[in-house]
Amino acid sequence: MAxxxxxxxxxxxxxxxxxxxxxxxxxxxxxxxxAYARRSLYSQSLRGAYGxxxxxxxxVLPMLLFVVMCxxxxxxxAVAVATKAKDLPVDYTEYAIIMQAVISxxxxxxxxxxxxxxxxxxxxxxxxxxxxxxxxxxxxxxxALASALFALTAAPLxxxxxxxxxxxxxFTDQTKGFAQGIVSVALLSLLLAGIGLxxxxxxxxxxxxxxxVIAVLTISYGAVSTLQAIxxxxxxxxxxxxxxxxxxxxxxxxxxxxxxxxxxxFPGGVGPDTGEGVVYVLFTLGLIAACYGLLVRRYxxxxx
Amino acid sequence: MIATESLSxxxxxxxxxxxxxxxxxxxxxxxxGANGAGKSTLIKILLGLSPATEGRAEVLGLDVADKGAAIRxxxxxxxxxxxxxxxxxxxxxxxxxxxxxxLPPTAARERTADTLRHVGLYEERYRPIGGYxxxxxxxxxxxxxxxxxxxxxxxxEPTNGLDPVGRDEMLGLIRRIHTDFGISVLVTSHLLGExxxxxxxxxxxxxxxxxxxxxxxxxxxxxxTLAIEVTDTDEHPDGTRAVREALQARGVSAExxxxxxxxxxxxxxxAQGEETYDLVRDVIADLGLGLVRMEQRRHxxxxxxxxxxxxxxxxxxxxx
Numbered sequence: 001m002a003x004x005x006x007x008x009x010x011x012x013x014x015x016x017x018x019x020x021x022x023x024x025x026x027x028x029x030x031x032x033x034x035a036y037a038r039r040s041l042y043s044q045s046l047r048g049a050y051g052x053x054x055x056x057x058x059x060v061l062p063m064l065l066f067v068v069m070c071x072x073x074x075x076x077x078a079v080a081v082a083t084k085a086k087d088l089p090v091d092y093t094e095y096a097i098i099m100q101a102v103i104s105x106x107x108x109x110x111x112x113x114x115x116x117x118x119x120x121x122x123x124x125x126x127x128x129x130x131x132x133x134x135x136x137x138x139x140x141x142x143x144a145l146a147s148a149l150f151a152l153t154a155a156p157l158x159x160x161x162x163x164x165x166x167x168x169x170x171f172t173d174q175t176k177g178f179a180q181g182i183v184s185v186a187l188l189s190l191l192l193a194g195i196g197l198x199x200x201x202x203x204x205x206x207x208x209x210x211x212x213v214i215a216v217l218t219i220s221y222g223a224v225s226t227l228q229a230i231x232x233x234x235x236x237x238x239x240x241x242x243x244x245x246x247x248x249x250x251x252x253x254x255x256x257x258x259x260x261x262x263x264x265x266f267p268g269g270v271g272p273d274t275g276e277g278v279v280y281v282l283f284t285l286g287l288i289a290a291c292y293g294l295l296v297r298r299y300x301x302x303x304x
Numbered sequence: 305m306i307a308t309e310s311l312s313x314x315x316x317x318x319x320x321x322x323x324x325x326x327x328x329x330x331x332x333x334x335x336x337g338a339n340g341a342g343k344s345t346l347i348k349i350l351l352g353l354s355p356a357t358e359g360r361a362e363v364l365g366l367d368v369a370d371k372g373a374a375i376r377x378x379x380x381x382x383x384x385x386x387x388x389x390x391x392x393x394x395x396x397x398x399x400x401x402x403x404x405x406x407l408p409p410t411a412a413r414e415r416t417a418d419t420l421r422h423v424g425l426y427e428e429r430y431r432p433i434g435g436y437x438x439x440x441x442x443x444x445x446x447x448x449x450x451x452x453x454x455x456x457x458x459x460x461e462p463t464n465g466l467d468p469v470g471r472d473e474m475l476g477l478i479r480r481i482h483t484d485f486g487i488s489v490l491v492t493s494h495l496l497g498e499x500x501x502x503x504x505x506x507x508x509x510x511x512x513x514x515x516x517x518x519x520x521x522x523x524x525x526x527x528x529t530l531a532i533e534v535t536d537t538d539e540h541p542d543g544t545r546a547v548r549e550a551l552q553a554r555g556v557s558a559e560x561x562x563x564x565x566x567x568x569x570x571x572x573x574x575a576q577g578e579e580t581y582d583l584v585r586d587v588i589a590d591l592g593l594g595l596v597r598m599e600q601r602r603h604x605x606x607x608x609x610x611x612x613x614x615x616x617x618x619x620x621x622x623x624x
């Protein structure tokens with residue numbers, strides 16, 4: 001029973017009277033309010049994105065994808081060190097583009113975990129009957145998924161960077177490349193987190209969410225690449241750049257080509273120049289903001 | 305605790321609340337109404353989650369229009385529907401919800417252990433919620449509403465889906481929330497009968513309008529209805545009618561309840577007090593009939609204004 005929780009108050013003046021308080025204890029400690037609740041939700045969601053604090057089964061996929069992301073980087077580093085190469089086999093900025101299938105899979109599997117569960121099991125009203133507001137909830141979830149994606153995409157870059165230092169490659173060059181790569185994956189993480197969450201927040205069904213995110217990411221990239229290839233074959237280099245605006249990965253590719261010293265992976269190696277690059281950056285930031293706005297609107301409706 | 309002043313909520317096609325003015329003090333208050341009467345809408349407005357179309361409302365002395373966050377910090381809410389993720393344990397879930405209410409990590413864990421024990425969850429609290437019975441789930445829902453030690457809790461249909469035993473336990477628990485924990489309660493139900501036993505005060509709303517707000521003792525005095533069923537004998541082939549006539553002769557009017565579905569030969573009469581029970585017993589014994597049952601009817605909301613409260617019915621101008 002409840003007796004083991006009993007509080008023993010000090011014996012009264014009479015000395016032989018003891019009060020065993022097994023009743024309700026009220027709470028008069030601190031209440032830390034909105035900002036704290038938002039931080040708690042952020043850390044809980046971030047841990048959840050790697051299956052921490054959830055069942056063993058749900059840890060498998062995110063952990064596996066994390067390993068799959070890092071292994072090629074480790075191999076490249078090993079090769080570079082062993083062969084005493086002058087440079088790493090890939091640029092820091094190129095790595096995420098090469099590994100985009102793995103990243104997409106991660107977004108598709110974890111975005112629904114972040115939002116669909118709360119919708120499906122109708123836990124959302126419990127959050128909104130507490131001090132946090134819609135914007136706090138969206139912000140915490142958005143930041144958590146973006147951070148999880150950043151960890152996924154930045155970890156292999158860190159492996160490459162440490163490996164490059166170990167292979168005694170040029171320090172300034174490598175540091176600059178690494179920094180550029182980090183900025184690029186940070187943008188990519190924000191963008192993919194936004195898109196993934198907007199899609200996943202539409203449906204309470206996790207399966208639909210996963211399928212829809214994969215579809216949107218692969219179809220947009222496939223369509224854009226195909227159109228770019230056609231434009232390339234027809235020799236209209238100008239349109240290649242503008243077509244690139246319409247898929248998240250090519251968008252980041254354009255941004256990093258214009259500003260982060262990356263080599264464009266567009267057909268023919270045509271990337272946006274500085275002027276076009278500004279449009280790319282604005283478009284990227286606009287999309288991230290739009291995703292946030294859409295999420296807030298969505299949750300205003302879900303309410304209670 | 306709660307005060308509303310001509311509070312209205314209109315959606316494009318429905319009026320959920322219509323100039324509702326009530327004043328609710330500390331204690332356990334029942335909010336009774338049929339489905340769609342506006343109970344849930346009222347709770348949403350009181351939590352500051354849905355703006356009222358007109359009128360104003362205060363909870364714990366704070367205006368819902370601009371102090372929503374402050375109210376929600378000091379109020380607990382247990383929704384009517386399922387709201388629990390099946391793949392986490394009750395402990396993990398309630399700890400998380402405690403932190404969402406602003407409790408520091410250590411306090412959140414301590415309060416969770418305490419609260420789950422108080423609502424009657426022991427060893428099972430470490431198992432995933434998916435495997436719980438309905439009764440256990442209701443307790444977890446209640447625990448998450450109490451974990452931050454609010455001053456007031458809103459319980460939306462807490463007895464929904466429970467069997468009679470579970471229902472009684474839940475009602476007992478609700479009573480304790482006030483008497484032992486010192487937390488005021490606003491509990492909704494569509495069954496007046498079960499609230500009579502738990503609440504100090506009952507507010508009845510229908511179609512978004514206030515039908516009645518009074519202390520429970522007032523309610524039971526005016527509305528206790530007895531249902532009687534008797535056997536027929538050779539001497540009185542229609543036992544029900546015989547009893548009715550005999551009661552009429554003694555100045556107690558009884559109406560035929562057989563219009564109600566499945567009621568068979570049932571007589572309904574209003575009990576004035578202890579004497580009525582004795583009278584009924586004597587009348588039936590004199591007639592030599594067998595008394596099959598004599599029970600207090602559980603009141604459905606409709607009866608409050610169809611049988612016993614004629615004036616109010618006219619004032620409200622609303623049939624059942």
